[in-house]
Amino acid sequence: xxxxxxxxxxxxxxLLAACTAESATPKAAAxxxxxxxxxxxxxAPGVDYAKWSAGKSSPVADTLYPAKGNAQLDVLHYALxxxxxxxxxxxxxxxxxxxxxVADAAEIKLDFAAYTVDEVAVDGKVSAGTVAQExxxxxxxxxxxxxxxxxxxxxxxxxxxxxxxxRGDAEGLGLTVxxxxxxxxxxxxxxxxxxxxxNDFPSDKALYDISVTAPAGWAGIASGTPAGQSGxxxxxxxxxxxxxxxxxxxxxxxxxxxxxxxxxxxLTYWYRAGKNDExxxxxxxxxxxxxxxxxxxxxxxxxxxxxxxxxxxSGMETQQMITLGDHLEIxxxxxxxxxxxxxxxEYGHHWFGNSVTTSTWTDLWLNEGWTMYVQYLxxxxxxKVTPEQFEQWLRQRDAKLRAEVxxxxxxxxxxxxxxxxxxxxxxxLLKIHQKLGDDRFFKLARDxxxxxxxxxxxxASFIAFVNxxxxxxxxxLINAWLDSPxxx
Numbered sequence: 001x002x003x004x005x006x007x008x009x010x011x012x013x014x015l016l017a018a019c020t021a022e023s024a025t026p027k028a029a030a031x032x033x034x035x036x037x038x039x040x041x042x043x044a045p046g047v048d049y050a051k052w053s054a055g056k057s058s059p060v061a062d063t064l065y066p067a068k069g070n071a072q073l074d075v076l077h078y079a080l081x082x083x084x085x086x087x088x089x090x091x092x093x094x095x096x097x098x099x100x101x102v103a104d105a106a107e108i109k110l111d112f113a114a115y116t117v118d119e120v121a122v123d124g125k126v127s128a129g130t131v132a133q134e135x136x137x138x139x140x141x142x143x144x145x146x147x148x149x150x151x152x153x154x155x156x157x158x159x160x161x162x163x164x165x166x167r168g169d170a171e172g173l174g175l176t177v178x179x180x181x182x183x184x185x186x187x188x189x190x191x192x193x194x195x196x197x198x199n200d201f202p203s204d205k206a207l208y209d210i211s212v213t214a215p216a217g218w219a220g221i222a223s224g225t226p227a228g229q230s231g232x233x234x235x236x237x238x239x240x241x242x243x244x245x246x247x248x249x250x251x252x253x254x255x256x257x258x259x260x261x262x263x264x265x266x267l268t269y270w271y272r273a274g275k276n277d278e279x280x281x282x283x284x285x286x287x288x289x290x291x292x293x294x295x296x297x298x299x300x301x302x303x304x305x306x307x308x309x310x311x312x313x314s315g316m317e318t319q320q321m322i323t324l325g326d327h328l329e330i331x332x333x334x335x336x337x338x339x340x341x342x343x344x345x346e347y348g349h350h351w352f353g354n355s356v357t358t359s360t361w362t363d364l365w366l367n368e369g370w371t372m373y374v375q376y377l378x379x380x381x382x383x384k385v386t387p388e389q390f391e392q393w394l395r396q397r398d399a400k401l402r403a404e405v406x407x408x409x410x411x412x413x414x415x416x417x418x419x420x421x422x423x424x425x426x427x428x429l430l431k432i433h434q435k436l437g438d439d440r441f442f443k444l445a446r447d448x449x450x451x452x453x454x455x456x457x458x459x460a461s462f463i464a465f466v467n468x469x470x471x472x473x474x475x476x477l478i479n480a481w482l483d484s485p486x487x488x
Contacts, residue, residue, distance in 0.1 A: 049147040052076035052098050055207040055241050057456070059102060062201045064361040064413050067134075068190045069201025070109050074100040076147065078206055080196050082220075083213040084251045086181035091115075092155040095196045099150055101142040108150060111193035111200040112136035113174070115156035123149050134161075136197050152197050158183065161191060165416045169313040169329075175249065182218075182252030184310035186323055189361045189416060192244035203359045203456050205241035212236075214251050221250040221270050223321045225304045238319070240302055241454055243357050248318035250308050261287045261305060262294055268306035268321070276309050276326040282339045283307055289344050292378065293351065298446045301355040301453055307343070315342050317349030317371075341379050348374040351449040359456035364417060365408040365482065366462060369425025370445075373433075376426060391430065398427045399487045409459065409482025428481030431488075432466070432474060444469050 055076035062069055079096040093115075099108065108122070112131050120129030122140040129138045129152070142148055160172025174194030175185045185191065190200040199206075212220025213233045223246065224236035252272065257280065259267040269283040286307070290300055302320050312325030324346065330338050352374065353367035380390050397419075405420040406412060433441040448465060459482065466474045480488040 047098070047147070047149055049076060049098055049100070052207050054239065054454070055098075055205065056100065057204045057206070057241070059199070059201070060203040060359045060456070062189075062203070062360045062362075064411060064416075065189055065201070068111055068193075069199055069204065070111075071203075072101065072103045072105050073108065073110070073142075073199055073204070074102050075199045075204055075206045076100055078196065078198075078208050078210075080208070080210045081213075082195070082211065082249065084183055084215065084220075086215055086218075089157045089177060089181060090155055091158050091175070091183075091195065093153070093196055095150075095152045095154075097150045097152075097197065098147060099142075100147045101144050103144050105142050106139070108136075108138040108140055108142060108148075110136045110197045111190065112152075112197040113156075113159065113161075113194045115154040118153040118155065119151070120153075121151040134193060150197075158194055161194060163416070164414045165418060166414075167418055171312060171314060178252075178311060180252075182250075184250045184252070184308075184312070184323065185248055186310075186312065186314060186316040186318075187247075188245045188316060189364075190245060192247055195249060198244045200244045202243045202245060202357055202361065205243050205357065205454070205456070208236070208238045208242055208247065210236045210247075210249075212249065212251065218252055219250075219254040219256065219270065221248075221254065221308050221321065223248045223318050225302075225320060226266075226268060236321075240319075240355070242319045242354075246317065246319040246354055246357075248308070248316070248321055248323045250310060250323070254308070257283070259284060259286065261290045261300065265290065265300055266304045268304070270306070270308040272309065279309055279326060279339065282336060282343070283309075285340065286343070286347070289347055289378075292344075293348060293374070296377075296442050296445065297351045297374075298450045301350060301449070305347070305350070307346075315346055317346040317353055319350070319354045322346040337383075340382075341375055344378050345371055345375040355454060356449050356452045357456050359458045361416070362409075362411060363458045364411060365421045365425040366457060366459070368417070368422045369408065369429060372422040373426040373429040394423065394427050394430065395487055398424050402485055402487060407483050407485060409479075425481065427487070428478060431477060431481070435472075436470065440470065 057074050059071040059074055061071040075097050077098040081094040083092045111134060114131055117129055117131055120127050120138055127138050127140050158175035158177055160174045160176055163170040163173050173187050174191030175183060192198040193200045208224055210222040211233055212222055214220035216232055220234035222236040224238040227235040227237045254270045255273040257269040261267050267286055271279055294300055304320050307322040307324050309324055309326050315324040348371040352370035358364055358366045401420040401423055405415055405418050408421045408424040463475050463478050
Protein backbone atom coordinates (compact mmCIF):
# COMPACT_ATOMS: atom_id res chain seq x y z
CA UNK A 1 0.00 0.00 0.00
CA UNK A 2 1.18 2.87 0.00
CA UNK A 3 -0.27 6.15 0.26
CA UNK A 4 0.16 8.42 -2.65
CA UNK A 5 1.71 11.83 -2.21
CA UNK A 6 1.13 13.38 -5.58
CA UNK A 7 3.95 15.34 -7.14
CA UNK A 8 3.79 16.73 -10.64
CA UNK A 9 6.77 16.40 -12.96
CA UNK A 10 6.45 19.50 -15.16
CA UNK A 11 7.73 17.75 -18.29
CA UNK A 12 5.55 14.70 -18.10
CA UNK A 13 2.78 15.26 -15.64
CA UNK A 14 4.40 12.56 -13.50
CA LEU A 15 2.76 11.87 -10.18
CA LEU A 16 4.50 10.53 -7.16
CA ALA A 17 2.90 7.72 -5.23
CA ALA A 18 3.64 6.82 -1.63
CA CYS A 19 2.79 5.08 1.61
CA THR A 20 0.89 5.59 4.83
CA ALA A 21 2.31 6.31 8.19
CA GLU A 22 2.43 5.50 11.81
CA SER A 23 0.21 5.85 14.80
CA ALA A 24 0.68 7.03 18.31
CA THR A 25 -1.97 7.65 20.94
CA PRO A 26 -2.17 4.78 23.43
CA LYS A 27 -5.56 3.85 24.91
CA ALA A 28 -6.72 1.46 27.60
CA ALA A 29 -9.50 -1.12 27.55
CA ALA A 30 -11.21 -3.14 30.23
CA UNK A 31 -9.86 -6.58 31.11
CA UNK A 32 -11.71 -9.51 29.68
CA UNK A 33 -14.26 -11.46 31.64
CA UNK A 34 -14.35 -15.17 32.31
CA UNK A 35 -12.48 -17.40 34.69
CA UNK A 36 -9.06 -18.53 33.52
CA UNK A 37 -9.07 -22.20 32.66
CA UNK A 38 -12.80 -22.49 32.02
CA UNK A 39 -13.98 -24.17 28.83
CA UNK A 40 -14.93 -22.10 25.79
CA UNK A 41 -16.11 -22.96 22.29
CA UNK A 42 -13.94 -20.17 20.83
CA UNK A 43 -11.12 -22.46 19.68
CA ALA A 44 -10.44 -26.17 19.68
CA PRO A 45 -7.23 -27.97 20.73
CA GLY A 46 -5.58 -30.53 18.47
CA VAL A 47 -5.39 -28.17 15.52
CA ASP A 48 -3.37 -29.15 12.45
CA TYR A 49 -1.22 -26.04 12.01
CA ALA A 50 0.51 -27.45 8.91
CA LYS A 51 -2.32 -26.13 6.74
CA TRP A 52 -1.10 -22.57 7.48
CA SER A 53 2.58 -23.28 6.85
CA ALA A 54 2.62 -20.74 3.99
CA GLY A 55 2.14 -18.09 6.67
CA LYS A 56 5.42 -18.93 8.40
CA SER A 57 7.73 -15.91 8.72
CA SER A 58 11.00 -14.92 10.36
CA PRO A 59 9.95 -11.82 12.33
CA VAL A 60 12.50 -9.02 12.61
CA ALA A 61 12.15 -6.29 15.25
CA ASP A 62 11.60 -2.93 13.59
CA THR A 63 14.04 -0.24 14.70
CA LEU A 64 12.19 2.71 13.15
CA TYR A 65 8.94 1.98 15.04
CA PRO A 66 10.05 -0.38 17.83
CA ALA A 67 6.77 -0.07 19.76
CA LYS A 68 4.95 -2.00 17.05
CA GLY A 69 5.16 -5.72 16.44
CA ASN A 70 6.48 -8.59 18.52
CA ALA A 71 9.46 -10.46 17.08
CA GLN A 72 8.84 -13.34 19.52
CA LEU A 73 5.64 -14.30 17.70
CA ASP A 74 4.95 -15.46 14.16
CA VAL A 75 1.25 -15.30 13.29
CA LEU A 76 0.55 -18.00 10.71
CA HIS A 77 -3.11 -17.21 10.05
CA TYR A 78 -5.81 -14.69 10.93
CA ALA A 79 -9.50 -15.65 10.74
CA LEU A 80 -11.48 -12.41 11.11
CA UNK A 81 -15.26 -12.40 11.50
CA UNK A 82 -16.29 -8.73 11.36
CA UNK A 83 -19.55 -6.79 11.42
CA UNK A 84 -20.49 -3.10 11.24
CA UNK A 85 -23.63 -1.44 12.61
CA UNK A 86 -23.64 2.15 11.27
CA UNK A 87 -26.64 3.29 13.28
CA UNK A 88 -24.72 2.81 16.54
CA UNK A 89 -21.23 3.03 15.02
CA UNK A 90 -20.45 -0.34 16.57
CA UNK A 91 -17.75 -2.53 15.08
CA UNK A 92 -17.82 -6.14 16.24
CA UNK A 93 -15.08 -8.67 15.70
CA UNK A 94 -13.98 -12.18 16.45
CA UNK A 95 -10.33 -12.77 15.61
CA UNK A 96 -8.83 -16.25 15.66
CA UNK A 97 -5.05 -16.24 15.37
CA UNK A 98 -2.86 -19.29 14.77
CA UNK A 99 0.47 -18.33 16.33
CA UNK A 100 3.90 -19.94 16.19
CA UNK A 101 6.03 -18.69 19.10
CA VAL A 102 9.56 -17.88 17.94
CA ALA A 103 10.83 -18.01 21.52
CA ASP A 104 9.60 -19.05 24.95
CA ALA A 105 7.55 -16.27 26.50
CA ALA A 106 5.46 -15.72 29.63
CA GLU A 107 2.69 -13.92 27.71
CA ILE A 108 1.19 -13.28 24.30
CA LYS A 109 1.51 -9.63 23.32
CA LEU A 110 0.03 -8.12 20.15
CA ASP A 111 -0.87 -4.68 18.84
CA PHE A 112 -4.51 -3.78 19.44
CA ALA A 113 -6.66 -0.70 19.88
CA ALA A 114 -8.85 0.06 22.88
CA TYR A 115 -11.97 -1.89 22.05
CA THR A 116 -14.11 -3.49 24.71
CA VAL A 117 -12.81 -7.05 24.85
CA ASP A 118 -15.61 -9.54 25.44
CA GLU A 119 -13.61 -12.76 25.57
CA VAL A 120 -10.08 -14.05 25.18
CA ALA A 121 -9.31 -17.75 24.82
CA VAL A 122 -6.08 -19.67 24.32
CA ASP A 123 -6.46 -23.15 22.85
CA GLY A 124 -10.16 -23.11 23.71
CA LYS A 125 -9.78 -22.07 27.33
CA VAL A 126 -10.89 -18.64 28.48
CA SER A 127 -7.96 -16.53 29.61
CA ALA A 128 -7.43 -13.14 31.15
CA GLY A 129 -6.46 -10.35 28.79
CA THR A 130 -5.97 -6.61 28.98
CA VAL A 131 -5.62 -3.86 26.39
CA ALA A 132 -3.55 -0.81 27.23
CA GLN A 133 -1.02 1.38 25.43
CA GLU A 134 -2.16 -0.13 22.10
CA UNK A 135 -1.20 -3.63 23.25
CA UNK A 136 -3.25 -6.73 23.97
CA UNK A 137 -1.52 -8.74 26.69
CA UNK A 138 -2.64 -12.29 27.44
CA UNK A 139 -0.83 -13.86 30.43
CA UNK A 140 -0.51 -17.29 28.87
CA UNK A 141 2.95 -18.82 28.60
CA UNK A 142 4.07 -20.15 25.23
CA UNK A 143 6.93 -22.39 24.11
CA UNK A 144 9.13 -21.96 21.06
CA UNK A 145 7.71 -23.66 17.94
CA UNK A 146 4.66 -24.99 19.82
CA UNK A 147 1.77 -23.21 18.05
CA UNK A 148 -1.26 -21.93 19.91
CA UNK A 149 -4.69 -20.64 18.91
CA UNK A 150 -5.70 -17.26 20.30
CA UNK A 151 -9.32 -16.10 19.99
CA UNK A 152 -10.41 -12.55 20.80
CA UNK A 153 -13.99 -11.26 20.74
CA UNK A 154 -14.42 -7.48 20.90
CA UNK A 155 -16.60 -4.50 20.02
CA UNK A 156 -16.49 -0.71 19.96
CA UNK A 157 -16.23 2.35 17.76
CA UNK A 158 -13.12 2.49 15.55
CA UNK A 159 -10.66 5.35 15.92
CA UNK A 160 -7.68 6.24 13.78
CA UNK A 161 -4.18 7.03 15.03
CA UNK A 162 -1.86 9.82 13.82
CA UNK A 163 0.45 9.47 10.83
CA UNK A 164 4.07 10.43 11.66
CA UNK A 165 4.76 12.36 8.50
CA UNK A 166 4.80 15.83 7.00
CA ARG A 167 3.29 14.62 3.75
CA GLY A 168 0.61 16.82 2.30
CA ASP A 169 -1.86 13.93 2.14
CA ALA A 170 -1.27 12.73 5.71
CA GLU A 171 -4.46 11.37 7.26
CA GLY A 172 -5.29 9.31 10.32
CA LEU A 173 -4.15 5.72 10.05
CA GLY A 174 -6.41 2.73 10.47
CA LEU A 175 -10.14 2.12 10.41
CA THR A 176 -11.91 5.36 9.53
CA VAL A 177 -15.60 6.14 10.09
CA UNK A 178 -16.91 8.58 7.47
CA UNK A 179 -19.52 11.30 7.99
CA UNK A 180 -22.13 8.97 6.50
CA UNK A 181 -21.02 6.11 8.80
CA UNK A 182 -19.17 4.06 6.21
CA UNK A 183 -15.79 2.41 6.95
CA UNK A 184 -12.45 2.37 5.15
CA UNK A 185 -8.82 1.95 6.13
CA UNK A 186 -5.22 2.56 5.08
CA UNK A 187 -2.44 1.67 7.50
CA UNK A 188 1.18 2.04 6.60
CA UNK A 189 3.46 1.58 8.52
CA UNK A 190 0.82 0.35 10.98
CA UNK A 191 -2.81 0.75 11.94
CA UNK A 192 -4.22 -2.70 11.22
CA UNK A 193 -4.40 -2.96 15.00
CA UNK A 194 -7.27 -0.43 14.91
CA UNK A 195 -9.57 -3.17 13.62
CA UNK A 196 -8.08 -6.50 14.70
CA UNK A 197 -5.36 -7.80 17.08
CA UNK A 198 -2.26 -7.88 14.90
CA ASN A 199 1.46 -8.42 14.90
CA ASP A 200 1.58 -5.07 13.15
CA PHE A 201 4.98 -4.85 11.51
CA PRO A 202 6.09 -5.85 8.01
CA SER A 203 8.21 -8.92 8.69
CA ASP A 204 5.35 -11.10 9.99
CA LYS A 205 3.35 -12.06 6.89
CA ALA A 206 0.37 -14.36 7.43
CA LEU A 207 -2.55 -16.01 5.68
CA TYR A 208 -6.02 -14.50 6.08
CA ASP A 209 -9.67 -15.49 5.97
CA ILE A 210 -11.89 -12.43 6.37
CA SER A 211 -15.67 -12.45 6.74
CA VAL A 212 -17.48 -9.09 6.70
CA THR A 213 -21.15 -8.69 7.57
CA ALA A 214 -22.48 -5.41 6.19
CA PRO A 215 -25.84 -3.69 6.72
CA ALA A 216 -28.54 -4.64 4.23
CA GLY A 217 -27.89 -2.95 0.89
CA TRP A 218 -24.25 -2.22 1.75
CA ALA A 219 -21.14 -4.13 0.70
CA GLY A 220 -18.32 -5.56 2.79
CA ILE A 221 -15.00 -5.39 0.93
CA ALA A 222 -11.63 -6.75 2.06
CA SER A 223 -8.23 -7.76 0.76
CA GLY A 224 -7.69 -11.21 -0.68
CA THR A 225 -9.53 -13.41 -3.14
CA PRO A 226 -13.35 -13.16 -3.08
CA ALA A 227 -14.64 -16.39 -1.52
CA GLY A 228 -18.38 -15.98 -1.91
CA GLN A 229 -21.28 -14.13 -0.32
CA SER A 230 -24.00 -15.42 1.98
CA GLY A 231 -26.75 -12.89 2.52
CA UNK A 232 -25.06 -9.72 3.75
CA UNK A 233 -21.81 -11.52 4.64
CA UNK A 234 -18.88 -11.23 2.23
CA UNK A 235 -15.90 -13.59 2.44
CA UNK A 236 -12.27 -13.28 1.33
CA UNK A 237 -9.29 -15.61 1.58
CA UNK A 238 -5.58 -15.66 0.78
CA UNK A 239 -3.21 -18.38 -0.32
CA UNK A 240 -0.22 -16.02 -0.36
CA UNK A 241 0.95 -14.47 2.91
CA UNK A 242 0.11 -10.82 3.62
CA UNK A 243 1.81 -8.21 5.80
CA UNK A 244 -0.69 -6.57 8.16
CA UNK A 245 -0.27 -3.12 6.58
CA UNK A 246 -1.42 -4.61 3.25
CA UNK A 247 -4.84 -5.70 4.50
CA UNK A 248 -7.92 -3.57 3.86
CA UNK A 249 -11.54 -3.27 4.95
CA UNK A 250 -14.30 -1.14 3.45
CA UNK A 251 -18.01 -1.18 4.36
CA UNK A 252 -20.41 1.11 2.52
CA UNK A 253 -22.94 1.67 -0.24
CA UNK A 254 -20.87 0.37 -3.12
CA UNK A 255 -21.46 -0.79 -6.66
CA UNK A 256 -19.50 -3.80 -7.91
CA UNK A 257 -18.07 -4.22 -11.41
CA UNK A 258 -16.20 -7.34 -12.52
CA UNK A 259 -13.54 -7.52 -15.20
CA UNK A 260 -10.87 -9.91 -16.49
CA UNK A 261 -7.14 -9.25 -16.60
CA UNK A 262 -4.40 -10.99 -18.57
CA UNK A 263 -4.75 -14.78 -18.90
CA UNK A 264 -8.05 -14.74 -17.02
CA UNK A 265 -7.11 -12.92 -13.79
CA UNK A 266 -10.44 -11.99 -12.13
CA LEU A 267 -10.65 -8.28 -11.31
CA THR A 268 -13.23 -6.49 -9.14
CA TYR A 269 -13.83 -2.74 -8.99
CA TRP A 270 -15.91 -1.15 -6.23
CA TYR A 271 -17.09 2.45 -6.46
CA ARG A 272 -19.87 4.60 -4.98
CA ALA A 273 -22.41 5.25 -7.72
CA GLY A 274 -23.30 8.90 -7.94
CA LYS A 275 -20.21 9.95 -5.99
CA ASN A 276 -17.24 8.80 -8.06
CA ASP A 277 -18.69 7.55 -11.34
CA GLU A 278 -15.94 9.24 -13.35
CA UNK A 279 -13.33 6.76 -12.10
CA UNK A 280 -15.00 3.67 -13.59
CA UNK A 281 -13.61 4.06 -17.13
CA UNK A 282 -10.20 4.76 -15.59
CA UNK A 283 -10.42 1.58 -13.50
CA UNK A 284 -11.17 -0.37 -16.66
CA UNK A 285 -7.62 0.36 -17.83
CA UNK A 286 -6.47 -2.19 -15.25
CA UNK A 287 -6.08 -5.13 -17.68
CA UNK A 288 -3.83 -3.07 -19.98
CA UNK A 289 -1.77 -1.87 -17.03
CA UNK A 290 -1.31 -5.44 -15.79
CA UNK A 291 -0.26 -6.51 -19.29
CA UNK A 292 2.34 -3.72 -19.33
CA UNK A 293 3.67 -4.81 -15.93
CA UNK A 294 3.71 -8.52 -16.76
CA UNK A 295 5.68 -7.89 -19.96
CA UNK A 296 8.49 -6.43 -17.87
CA UNK A 297 8.34 -8.18 -14.49
CA UNK A 298 6.72 -11.54 -15.11
CA UNK A 299 3.35 -12.98 -14.09
CA UNK A 300 1.06 -11.09 -11.72
CA UNK A 301 1.82 -12.79 -8.40
CA UNK A 302 -1.70 -13.31 -7.01
CA UNK A 303 -4.90 -15.15 -8.03
CA UNK A 304 -7.10 -12.03 -8.24
CA UNK A 305 -6.95 -8.25 -8.19
CA UNK A 306 -9.13 -5.21 -7.82
CA UNK A 307 -9.63 -1.66 -6.62
CA UNK A 308 -11.97 -0.06 -4.10
CA UNK A 309 -12.46 3.72 -4.22
CA UNK A 310 -12.60 5.51 -0.85
CA UNK A 311 -13.00 9.16 0.24
CA UNK A 312 -9.30 9.80 0.73
CA UNK A 313 -6.56 11.95 -0.76
CA SER A 314 -4.23 8.99 -0.91
CA GLY A 315 -3.88 5.42 -2.15
CA MET A 316 -2.55 2.11 -0.89
CA GLU A 317 -1.40 -1.09 -2.57
CA THR A 318 -3.47 -3.30 -0.28
CA GLN A 319 -2.96 -6.86 -1.47
CA GLN A 320 -5.33 -8.01 -4.24
CA MET A 321 -7.69 -5.07 -3.50
CA ILE A 322 -6.07 -1.66 -3.96
CA THR A 323 -7.52 1.06 -1.73
CA LEU A 324 -7.52 4.23 -3.81
CA GLY A 325 -8.72 7.68 -2.84
CA ASP A 326 -11.04 9.78 -4.97
CA HIS A 327 -10.03 13.13 -3.48
CA LEU A 328 -6.92 13.76 -5.55
CA GLU A 329 -6.23 17.47 -5.09
CA ILE A 330 -5.18 18.22 -8.65
CA UNK A 331 -6.75 20.22 -11.52
CA UNK A 332 -9.58 18.51 -13.39
CA UNK A 333 -7.68 18.48 -16.69
CA UNK A 334 -4.84 16.49 -15.11
CA UNK A 335 -6.96 14.17 -12.99
CA UNK A 336 -7.25 11.25 -15.40
CA UNK A 337 -3.49 11.15 -16.05
CA UNK A 338 -2.85 11.36 -12.32
CA UNK A 339 -5.25 8.52 -11.59
CA UNK A 340 -3.65 6.47 -14.37
CA UNK A 341 -0.16 6.87 -12.93
CA UNK A 342 -1.22 6.19 -9.37
CA UNK A 343 -3.21 3.10 -10.31
CA UNK A 344 -0.18 1.74 -12.19
CA UNK A 345 1.93 2.48 -9.11
CA GLU A 346 -0.34 0.51 -6.78
CA TYR A 347 -0.56 -2.43 -9.18
CA GLY A 348 3.24 -2.30 -9.49
CA HIS A 349 3.49 -2.75 -5.74
CA HIS A 350 1.96 -6.19 -6.08
CA TRP A 351 5.36 -7.22 -7.42
CA PHE A 352 7.53 -4.74 -5.49
CA GLY A 353 6.28 -4.50 -1.90
CA ASN A 354 3.48 -7.05 -1.66
CA SER A 355 5.04 -10.21 -3.05
CA VAL A 356 8.55 -9.09 -2.12
CA THR A 357 8.23 -7.01 1.05
CA THR A 358 10.71 -4.98 3.02
CA SER A 359 11.62 -6.64 6.33
CA THR A 360 11.75 -3.36 8.25
CA TRP A 361 10.60 0.22 7.64
CA THR A 362 14.20 1.39 7.41
CA ASP A 363 14.24 -0.18 3.95
CA LEU A 364 10.96 1.27 2.72
CA TRP A 365 12.98 2.56 -0.27
CA LEU A 366 13.09 -1.06 -1.47
CA ASN A 367 9.31 -1.04 -1.97
CA GLU A 368 8.88 2.55 -3.06
CA GLY A 369 12.03 3.10 -5.10
CA TRP A 370 11.26 0.17 -7.36
CA THR A 371 7.60 1.05 -7.76
CA MET A 372 8.28 4.72 -8.32
CA TYR A 373 10.81 3.87 -11.02
CA VAL A 374 8.26 1.56 -12.63
CA GLN A 375 5.72 4.38 -12.58
CA TYR A 376 8.23 6.79 -14.11
CA LEU A 377 8.99 4.32 -16.93
CA UNK A 378 5.29 3.93 -17.63
CA UNK A 379 4.54 7.65 -17.61
CA UNK A 380 7.63 8.58 -19.61
CA UNK A 381 6.52 6.12 -22.28
CA UNK A 382 2.95 7.43 -22.14
CA UNK A 383 3.93 11.11 -22.22
CA LYS A 384 6.89 10.78 -24.60
CA VAL A 385 9.45 12.14 -22.15
CA THR A 386 13.01 11.72 -23.44
CA PRO A 387 15.66 10.00 -21.31
CA GLU A 388 17.59 13.28 -21.14
CA GLN A 389 14.58 15.25 -19.93
CA PHE A 390 13.77 12.61 -17.34
CA GLU A 391 17.28 12.36 -15.91
CA GLN A 392 17.66 16.12 -15.70
CA TRP A 393 14.37 16.44 -13.81
CA LEU A 394 15.13 13.45 -11.59
CA ARG A 395 18.52 14.74 -10.49
CA GLN A 396 17.07 18.17 -9.69
CA ARG A 397 14.27 16.62 -7.68
CA ASP A 398 16.67 14.22 -5.93
CA ALA A 399 18.92 17.08 -4.80
CA LYS A 400 15.98 19.01 -3.39
CA LEU A 401 14.63 16.01 -1.48
CA ARG A 402 17.98 15.04 0.04
CA ALA A 403 18.41 18.61 1.28
CA GLU A 404 14.90 18.75 2.74
CA VAL A 405 14.30 15.25 4.07
CA UNK A 406 17.62 13.40 3.95
CA UNK A 407 18.88 10.31 2.11
CA UNK A 408 16.40 7.45 1.55
CA UNK A 409 18.45 4.81 3.33
CA UNK A 410 18.41 6.75 6.61
CA UNK A 411 14.73 7.56 7.19
CA UNK A 412 13.48 9.58 10.15
CA UNK A 413 10.62 8.12 12.18
CA UNK A 414 8.64 11.37 12.18
CA UNK A 415 8.83 11.74 8.39
CA UNK A 416 7.53 8.40 7.22
CA UNK A 417 7.12 7.70 3.49
CA UNK A 418 8.05 11.14 2.27
CA UNK A 419 9.16 11.64 -1.29
CA UNK A 420 12.86 10.95 -0.68
CA UNK A 421 12.17 7.20 -0.35
CA UNK A 422 10.44 7.27 -3.74
CA UNK A 423 12.40 9.48 -6.10
CA UNK A 424 15.94 9.10 -4.73
CA UNK A 425 16.14 5.27 -4.99
CA UNK A 426 14.44 5.56 -8.38
CA UNK A 427 17.53 7.52 -9.38
CA UNK A 428 19.67 4.62 -8.17
CA LEU A 429 17.68 2.20 -10.31
CA LEU A 430 18.05 4.52 -13.30
CA LYS A 431 21.85 4.30 -12.93
CA ILE A 432 21.73 0.50 -12.67
CA HIS A 433 19.43 0.40 -15.71
CA GLN A 434 21.82 2.58 -17.71
CA LYS A 435 24.79 0.40 -16.82
CA LEU A 436 23.03 -2.90 -17.62
CA GLY A 437 20.86 -1.94 -20.60
CA ASP A 438 17.24 -2.96 -21.08
CA ASP A 439 17.62 -6.72 -21.45
CA ARG A 440 19.85 -7.28 -18.42
CA PHE A 441 17.99 -4.75 -16.25
CA PHE A 442 14.53 -6.21 -16.82
CA LYS A 443 15.85 -9.72 -16.35
CA LEU A 444 17.29 -8.58 -13.02
CA ALA A 445 13.95 -7.07 -12.02
CA ARG A 446 11.95 -10.12 -13.11
CA ASP A 447 14.22 -12.55 -11.33
CA UNK A 448 14.22 -10.42 -8.17
CA UNK A 449 10.44 -10.51 -7.80
CA UNK A 450 9.85 -14.01 -9.17
CA UNK A 451 12.55 -15.85 -7.21
CA UNK A 452 11.97 -13.95 -3.95
CA UNK A 453 8.18 -14.31 -4.04
CA UNK A 454 6.37 -14.07 -0.67
CA UNK A 455 9.53 -13.14 1.22
CA UNK A 456 10.88 -10.23 3.25
CA UNK A 457 14.09 -8.58 2.04
CA UNK A 458 16.49 -5.79 3.02
CA UNK A 459 19.40 -3.75 1.71
CA ALA A 460 21.99 -6.48 2.26
CA SER A 461 19.99 -9.15 0.46
CA PHE A 462 19.22 -6.78 -2.42
CA ILE A 463 22.87 -5.87 -2.90
CA ALA A 464 23.89 -9.52 -2.75
CA PHE A 465 21.24 -10.42 -5.33
CA VAL A 466 22.24 -7.65 -7.73
CA ASN A 467 25.93 -8.47 -7.51
CA UNK A 468 25.41 -12.20 -7.99
CA UNK A 469 22.89 -11.75 -10.80
CA UNK A 470 24.99 -9.28 -12.79
CA UNK A 471 28.46 -10.59 -11.98
CA UNK A 472 29.40 -7.00 -11.18
CA UNK A 473 29.87 -5.14 -7.91
CA UNK A 474 27.14 -2.53 -7.47
CA UNK A 475 27.69 -2.20 -3.71
CA UNK A 476 29.26 1.28 -3.79
CA LEU A 477 26.70 2.65 -6.24
CA ILE A 478 23.72 1.37 -4.23
CA ASN A 479 25.07 2.56 -0.88
CA ALA A 480 25.94 5.97 -2.30
CA TRP A 481 22.42 6.52 -3.62
CA LEU A 482 20.89 5.32 -0.34
CA ASP A 483 23.17 7.16 2.10
CA SER A 484 24.61 10.26 0.46
CA PRO A 485 23.33 13.63 1.75
CA UNK A 486 23.74 14.98 -1.79
CA UNK A 487 22.94 13.54 -5.20
CA UNK A 488 25.64 11.05 -6.27
